[in-house]
Amino acid sequence: xxxxxxxxxxxxxxxxxxxxxxxxxxxxxxxxxxxxxxxxxxxxxxxxxxxxxxxxxxxxxxxxxxxxxxxxxxxxxxxxxxxxxxxxxxxxxxxxxxxxxxxxxxxxxxxxx
Amino acid sequence: xxxxxxxxxxxxxxxxxxxxxxxxxxxxxxxxxxxxxxxxxxxxxxxxxxxxxxxxxxxxxxxxxxxxxxxxxxxxxxxxxxxxxxxxxxxxxxxxxxxxxxxxxxxxxxxxx
Numbered sequence: 001x002x003x004x005x006x007x008x009x010x011x012x013x014x015x016x017x018x019x020x021x022x023x024x025x026x027x028x029x030x031x032x033x034x035x036x037x038x039x040x041x042x043x044x045x046x047x048x049x050x051x052x053x054x055x056x057x058x059x060x061x062x063x064x065x066x067x068x069x070x071x072x073x074x075x076x077x078x079x080x081x082x083x084x085x086x087x088x089x090x091x092x093x094x095x096x097x098x099x100x101x102x103x104x105x106x107x108x109x110x111x112x113x
Numbered sequence: 114x115x116x117x118x119x120x121x122x123x124x125x126x127x128x129x130x131x132x133x134x135x136x137x138x139x140x141x142x143x144x145x146x147x148x149x150x151x152x153x154x155x156x157x158x159x160x161x162x163x164x165x166x167x168x169x170x171x172x173x174x175x176x177x178x179x180x181x182x183x184x185x186x187x188x189x190x191x192x193x194x195x196x197x198x199x200x201x202x203x204x205x206x207x208x209x210x211x212x213x214x215x216x217x218x219x220x221x222x223x224x225x226x
């Protein structure tokens with residue numbers, strides 16, 4: 001089955017700096033890669049996603065890149081703000097048949113004011 | 114729209130007791146999922162359903178049963194609770210189209226003494 005590795009597990013940055021979270025996956029059939037943000041005590045919510053036919057996607061301060069050959073994808077947050085502090089989960093989805101989603105273990109991001 | 118709701122929000126059980134967690138969604142989603150979230154282990158899939166009347170095992174199904182009698186509801190049962198089932202449980206739902214966002218419920222915090 002699919003295996004998703006995510007690192008780092010914790011990340012501290014100064015406000016205004018950039019943060020990068022990296023994930024690798026094992027199943028070459030995976031074709032949809034969402035990122036979820038989970039604030040303390042809240043539910044995970046989708047913040048950005050990318051499909052296997054796209055190499056990069058941006059949404060304001062957030063961007064995701066995908067390297068299918070190397071089977072890795074990354075989340076980039078620029079100009080970090082205290083409200084970016086949360087746990088971020090990457091996931092890989094094999095959309096053949098039922099959508100089997102495998103999550104990474106999460107990265108706890110702390111933005112220091 | 115309420116989105117995805119879960120009942121109850123908190124529960125404390127004694128070892129050997131049983132209980133049912135209820136998940137409801139009003140988005141007409143075909144797919145529904147139950148996850149458990151434990152520190153350092155991300156989101157792990159317990160069971161899932163691809164439509165009314167269907168269920169299937171996920172990554173960690175032992176000790177749990179599920180039912181999807183109505184499209185909008187997905188029930189998770191613990192027949193004989195164990196301390197190892199102490200966790201936060203999240204329900205999620207999604208459309209069946211390839212690469213669809215999962216919408217999560219607010220979670221149920223379960224403690225088994």
